[in-house]
Amino acid sequence: MTDFSDRAPITFQDPLPSAVDVVVVGAGVIGISTAWFLRQAGSSVLVCDKGRVAGEQSSRNWGWIRQQGRDAAEVPIAMDSVNLWESISREVGADIGFTRCGILYTARTERELARLERWLRIAERHQLDTRMLTGAEVDALVKDKPGQWAGGMYTASDSRAEPFKAVPAVARALQARGVALRENCAVRALDVTAGRVAGVVTEHGRVRANAVVCAAGAWSTRFLGNLDVALPQLSARATVARTAPAPNFYDGGAILGEVAVRRRQDGGYTVAASSTNEHFVGADTLRYFSEFLPALRSSTRFLDVRFGGDLLSRLFPTRHWHADEVTPFEKVRVLNPEPSPDALREMRAGLIERAPKLADVPFEEAWAGMIDVTPDVVPVMDEIARFPGLYLATGFSGHGFGIGPGAGRVVAEMVLGKPARHDLARFRFARFDDGSKAEVGPGL
Ligand SMILES: Cc1cc2nc3c(=O)[nH]c(=O)nc-3n(C[C@H](O)[C@H](O)[C@H](O)COP(=O)(O)OP(=O)(O)OC[C@H]3O[C@@H](n4cnc5c(N)ncnc54)[C@H](O)[C@@H]3O)c2cc1C
Numbered sequence: 001m002t003d004f005s006d007r008a009p010i011t012f013q014d015p016l017p018s019a020v021d022v023v024v025v026g027a028g029v030i031g032i033s034t035a036w037f038l039r040q041a042g043s044s045v046l047v048c049d050k051g052r053v054a055g056e057q058s059s060r061n062w063g064w065i066r067q068q069g070r071d072a073a074e075v076p077i078a079m080d081s082v083n084l085w086e087s088i089s090r091e092v093g094a095d096i097g098f099t100r101c102g103i104l105y106t107a108r109t110e111r112e113l114a115r116l117e118r119w120l121r122i123a124e125r126h127q128l129d130t131r132m133l134t135g136a137e138v139d140a141l142v143k144d145k146p147g148q149w150a151g152g153m154y155t156a157s158d159s160r161a162e163p164f165k166a167v168p169a170v171a172r173a174l175q176a177r178g179v180a181l182r183e184n185c186a187v188r189a190l191d192v193t194a195g196r197v198a199g200v201v202t203e204h205g206r207v208r209a210n211a212v213v214c215a216a217g218a219w220s221t222r223f224l225g226n227l228d229v230a231l232p233q234l235s236a237r238a239t240v241a242r243t244a245p246a247p248n249f250y251d252g253g254a255i256l257g258e259v260a261v262r263r264r265q266d267g268g269y270t271v272a273a274s275s276t277n278e279h280f281v282g283a284d285t286l287r288y289f290s291e292f293l294p295a296l297r298s299s300t301r302f303l304d305v306r307f308g309g310d311l312l313s314r315l316f317p318t319r320h321w322h323a324d325e326v327t328p329f330e331k332v333r334v335l336n337p338e339p340s341p342d343a344l345r346e347m348r349a350g351l352i353e354r355a356p357k358l359a360d361v362p363f364e365e366a367w368a369g370m371i372d373v374t375p376d377v378v379p380v381m382d383e384i385a386r387f388p389g390l391y392l393a394t395g396f397s398g399h400g401f402g403i404g405p406g407a408g409r410v411v412a413e414m415v416l417g418k419p420a421r422h423d424l425a426r427f428r429f430a431r432f433d434d435g436s437k438a439e440v441g442p443g444l
Contacts, residue, residue, distance in 0.1 A: 002059075004060065004367050006334040006336075008052055008334075011053070011183065012183045016046070016207055019207065020045055020046045021038070021044045021211065022038050023048065023200045023207055023209040024038075024045060024212075024215060025200070026049060026215040027052075027054065027171060027183070028056060028057060029166075029167050029404030029405075030215040030217075030396065033407065034407075034411045035047050036170060037408055038415065039178065041412065046180045046182070046207055047179060047180070048202055050187075050219075051335075052334055053171045053181065056217055056218065056335050057217050058163060058217075059163045059164050060238075060240060061163050062253065062262050062270050063163045063264075064253045064262060064399075065082055065158060066399065067155055067158055067402070068155040069119060069153075070122075071377070071426065071441035073423065073427070074403060075122060075123075075128065077422055081404065081406030084405035084409065085161060088405055092169045094165065096161050097166070098159060098160070098161045100159045101158070101160050101252035102154060103154070103253040103254070104133075104141060104152050104153070104250075105254075106138055106142075106149045106152040106255060107153075109150055110150055116132070123155070128157070129155060129157050132151060132152070133154050134151050135149045137154075142249060142250045144250070145354065158253070160253055163401060184333065188200075188321070188325075189321075197209070197388065197390050214390065215394065216394065218233075219335075220392065221233045221284060222317070222319075222328055226321060229386065230287075231394070232284075232291040232374065232432050233284075234288065234372075235280075235370040235372060236371045237280070237368050237370055238343075238398065239276070240339075240369070241270075241272070241366040242270050242365050242366075243361045243362065243363055245267035246267070246358055249357045249358075256350070258273060258274055258349070268364065269361075271358070272347065273347050276342070276346060277304060277398065278343075279303040279306065279373075281306070281307050281314070282314030283314065283317055294440050295377060295440050302377055302398070303373060335369075339368045340368065344363070344366055371397065375438050379394060379395045379397065379427055381393050381411055382429040385430070391411060410422065
């Protein structure tokens with residue numbers, strides 16, 4: 001069994017340096033990938049995580065390294081990212097399960113097929129190997145219950161890796177290359193001198209730095225909130241399970257109607273309900289409601305609004321604190337939500353209906369993660385104008401694992417002041433308050 005909680009042993013305990021070039025807040029795939037490219041360029045780097053390396057989204061995800069179905073601005077970065085995952089997987093000297101296995105979206109009706117087909121124009125623009133499949137071609141790939149599909153969209157170069165292994169393996173390789181990594185080390189506050197970032201204050205002391213990258217996932221809004229910077233981002237619970245070893249009826253990742261499956265290195269499948277992301281109403285829902293309206297109205301169904309749980313504490317969160325106080329980050333070391341029983345039922349029903357070869361294969365483990373969603377379902381990668389030297393890389397909205405190394409390189413190059421290799425206008429922070437109309441990404 002995998003330990004997803006703050007009971008997992010602490011494995012990264014480097015002493016805090018007094019000064020580095022860059023401090024990275026958060027050791028998920030984005031923080032670790034950013035550190036990877038900063039180090040490659042010769043920077044000294046400290047990565048702090050309040051809990052564990054990849055303790056939150058970056059180990060809990062489906063393991064899809066997907067280019068297809070993305071926002072047009074993300075595609076070139078995602079295409080870089082597949083190649084970077086492949087090269088990094090060789091360099092880290094550990095098997096992270098990287099495989100170019102293909103990703104498939106199926107369509108039950110001609111209407112669904114037409115919706116998928118619209119995305120093909122984006123693929124063609126970037127010469128991505130995405131193609132439409134007939135029902136018979138889907139049946140040739142997915143060897144279970146033939147005859148149920150009108151067709152599908154397939155990208156053979158899309159890939160997978162094992163999330164529990166991947167980011168920790170990169171972190172170990174980073175440590176061997178001289179990057180300091182520290183778990184159970186919340187960054188409490190930013191150190192600002194003469195209007196510029198001068199470092200951070202962690203729960204274990206102060207570290208001077210020329211630049212700070214906030215890659216805090218679902219916590220980024222809180223981290224910035226303490227600086228009175230408003231980041232419209234909400235969290236959504238997504239539930240996942242892994243099956244016992246099962247017959248290999250399909251080797252890649254696929255959306256099969258209501259259920260998503262991905263072949264695992266251990267011979268089982270990672271399974272999820274394909275579009276259940278539960279957002280529990282809290283203070284930020286009310287605060288950012290108008291920003292999220294276009295996404296809530298769109299067909300992406302990225303947020304299923306719920307009222308349960310500890311509503312009171314969500315309505316009155318701690319918004320401000322001083323650097324000498326225990327912060328919300330230390331109170332929740334590892335965000336480890338209970339899996340949703342409804343989602344687990346949906347998944348089982350989906351398997352019975354769509355992939356009968358898995359109908360009776362038991363779930364050996366179930367877990368959930370909190371996805372960080374922005375109003376337009378694309379991330380922010382930008383410097384925060386009010387705090388020169390503070391960079392934000394967050395809001396990957398349920399698809400940051402695949403694009404992680406590509407995004408990490410983008411952020412590292414931004415910090416290093418290098419010319420951007422892609423058009424990054426779509427990811428600017430100012431889009432939320434400069435009067436531009438929210439363009440919700442495809443969320444396919
Ligand atoms: C169930 C699920 C399925 C998904 N499936 C896929 C998929 O198949 N493919 C895909 O591409 N993406 C997928 N995603 C999305 C993907 O996992 C995320 O977009 C990605 O992992 C985000 O990485 P991150 O580094 O930004 O955030 P995280 O991995 O959440 O890391 C943020 C880290 O910051 C730390 N932190 C926060 N505040 C502080 C602080 N003040 N001080 C120190 N540390 C701090 C946290 O402890 C955490 O470890 C999925 C997500 C979930 C939850």
